[in-house]
Amino acid sequence: MSTATLDPALADLQPPAAAATPTSGGLFTGRLVLTVQTPAEAHETKKRSGSSDGAQTYDTPVT
Amino acid sequence: MLTLRLTPYASATWSWTGASYVTAEETSSVTPYSHPMVEQLAVTDQTRTLLIVRERLASRASATPELRTLTPAAYDQAVEAAERWPADIVMIETESDRPVRITAGAARTTPLYLAHQGGTLHGSWDMASLKSYATGINPREAARLLIYRPRYGCETLFSGITRLTERATAIFGGALHLHYPEPALHSAPRELAPDGDVLAALTESIDLALDLRPLEPAITVFHLTGGFDSGVIATHAAQRWPSQLTTAALLVIGTGREQQARRRTQIRDHLPFGQHDLLIDCAKAAPLHPDCPRVRGELISPYEEPLFLPFSRLASLIADHGAQTLVTGLGGDEMVALSPTESAVVATANDHITDKLPWLGPFARSALVFSEDGIAPPAAVNAITLLSLETTAPPLLRAGIWPIHPFTHPGMINLGEQLPLDWREFKNLQRRQLASLGLSQDVCNPVERESFVWLVEHSLKTYGIPILENALADGSPLFDAGLVDPDVLKSTISEIEHQPYDEEFHAKLLQVIDLHLAATAFL
CATH class of the missing domain: 3.40.50.620 (HUPs)
Structure with a gap:
């Protein structure tokens, strides 16, 4: 992978610099731990299926 | 955000027509969805060509769509830069005598479905465009949908139609191969700083x-x-x-x-x-x-x-x-x-999503054993x-x-x-x-x-039951494929007027109806 800066004439190919996010600014303490989600964590709905539609409703999720 | 028709091993020389990218003799074409929020651009090093259709970003003028010629090194940089686009993007790479490659970004604001026949790959955000390539029902995906336990992945309800998932690459040249990315990593909860707002x-x-x-x-x-x-x-x-x-x-x-x-x-x-x-x-x-x-x-x-x-x-x-x-x-x-580990309620929340739905046909039940196979890795979204x-x-x-x-x-x-x-x-x-x-x-x-639950109940009882009754009378691809048991379905709907409505049970008939209607229309 090349890390050289693109020719300015191709500036529209370059994505913008990543903006600082609130989570990078000291909102939290402790280590940032990154994990691989299980299929249930990654794929399952957190709502009861009362409304039975794939699109989101405003049923309160299960808590 | 686009429709495409790609024929590898034919011309890989592209030009912009004002509405589409096309190759010589129009053996291939890529037509972006026309909208002010969408733009397209293309680069080539005269061996490889990269076509990009992407969501526009704020504070940037629209990209010029005409092909630009780069050095091979600059072309590589362009590909790497495109992979970091922070909004929805589809990248299409072509080269003479090589398979075509299509990569989707992580945002997936719009879907892209793919199908191929006779050495040509077809794609669209609208599955209707690919009707003629649907060859049957994918039992594993049908089973997932019928029990309301969907899994995001390249499989769709129809054999012959593939979903290009987030950060995945489709490679087509003879056969179609879809390459999933590494899993996106996710954060664990942390403590707030004392003055954290x-x-x-x-x-x-x-x-x-x-x-x-x-x-x-x-x-x-x-x-x-x-x-x-x-x-x-x-x-x-x-x-x-x-x-x-x-x-x-x-x-x-x-x-x-x-x-x-x-x-x-x-x-x-x-x-x-x-x-x-x-x-x-x-x-x-x-x-x-x-x-x-x-x-x-x-x-x-x-x-x-x-x-x-x-x-x-x-x-x-x-x-x-x-x-x-x-x-x-x-x-x-x-x-x-909340994660299942944070809440016992969440851990058991989907218990009502059962493979014991009585109308599941035998082929759906057996397919459920493999429902976790072939699914996409965890995505950022x-x-x-x-x-x-x-x-x-x-x-x-x-x-x-x-x-x-x-x-x-x-x-x-x-x-x-x-x-x-x-x-x-x-x-x-x-x-x-x-x-x-x-x-x-x-x-x-x-x-x-505030929920659609009462709307679903009303719709099922008023309009859905007659649709199912017609299906029982006229037939359904779901019955033919052993995915739904018509006898049990018949007894379920005959009882529905005499039983209290159970939203976590009866409401799942909506999926039977939607899949029946889709299978009937597409196959």
């Missing part, structure tokens, strides 16, 4: 999400359903663009209807929204009504809105208003969801959210509306994942944000449930 972080994250794309308030409508998610986004946007924003919603039926209307009025009166409020009353636009295009046998993907009629009417209303963009609250639930984006996009695109989903922005996802439990449970993040705006207890802590 969560609500400030939330509004800052919303601003980052809203500012990513060239959103124009005058031609953008905001969902304001009464729910917390669209409410948080729309109220913050109203503060940013006072007196400019039009809102839109479906009005529910049932116990929560009056409360929904009252709460929406309070929100609109309390915040500086624009004067227009676009509403579709679901009492007059019930799903499965004979007027529904899906019921009429039109080619509507099984992944599109289950409540197709009211949502498509709302899309038309938004378009008639002159809007070009719709901002939603999709992804808000996933932002603050939760799979359920990605599937929700997929239900939403096609009806909107048909109406000329481009969707924007601020809760899918990485900043929002990262914030939500790291929040301590008490900010996520009961959607306290959203409730506290609305309360901070001075909204009432009625708005922030509604008593009644």
Whole structure:
């Protein structure tokens, strides 16, 4: 992978610099731990299926 | 965001026609969806060509679509740069005597389905375009859908039609291979700093999400359903663009209807929204009504809105208003969801999603053993959210509306994942944000449930049962494939009038209907 800066004439190919996010600014303490989600964590709905539609409703999720 | 027809091993010399990229003798073409929020560009090193269709970003002029010639080194840089685009993007790479490659970005605002025949790869955001390539029903995917345990992946209901999932690459040259990416990593909850201002972080994250794309308030409508998610986004946007924003919603039926209307009025009166409020009353636009295009046998993907009629009417209303963009609250639930390890209730929440549904046919039951096979790895955006984006996009695109989903922005996802439990449970993040705006207890802590559950019940009993009765009389591809047991289905619907309606059981008949209608239309 090349890390050289693109020719300015191709500036529209370059994505913008990543903006600082609130989570990078000291909102939290402790280590940032990154994990691989299980299929249930990654794929399952957190709502009861009362409304039975794939699109989101405003049923309160299960808590 | 595009349609494509790619023929590897034919011409790989591209040109821009003003509406499409085409090769010599038009053996291949790529046609971007025409919309101010979408742009296209192309580069070549005269051996390899990269075509890009992507969402535009704010504060940047539209890219010029004509092909540009680069050195091979600069071409490599262009590919690497495109892979880091922070919004929806599809990259198509072609080279003579080589397979074609198509890579999707992580955002997946719009779906891309693929199919191939006779050495040509076809693709579209609208599955209807690929009808002729559907060869049958994929039993594993049908089983997942029938038991309401979807899995995001390249498989669709139809054999012969593939979904290009987030960050995946489709490679086609003779055969079609789809290459999943590495799993996106996710954060664990953390402790807040003593002076950590969560609500400030939330509004800052919303601003980052809203500012990513060239959103124009005058031609953008905001969902304001009464729910917390669209409410948080729309109220913050109203503060940013006072007196400019039009809102839109479906009005529910049932116990929560009056409360929904009252709460929406309070929100609109309390915040500086624009004067227009676009509403579709679901009492007059019930799903499965004979007027529904899906019921009429039109080619509507099984992944599109289950409540197709009211949502498509709302899309038309938004378009008639002159809007070009719709901002939603999709992804808000996933932002603050508890994990199964945090809540025993969550761990057992999907127990009602059972493979014991009596109408499941024998082939569906046996296919369920393999339901976790071949699914996509964890994505940056939760799979359920990605599937929700997929239900939403096609009806909107048909109406000329481009969707924007601020809760899918990485900043929002990262914030939500790291929040301590008490900010996520009961959607306290959203409730506290609305309360901070001075909204009432009625708005922030509604008593009644606002949901489509009563609409689904009404639609099933009024229109759905007759559809199933017709299927039992005339046949269904689902019966033929052993995916639904017609005898048990018949006894279930004959009992439904004499039993109390069980929303967690009977409501799942909606999926039987939607899959039946889709299979009948496509096969």
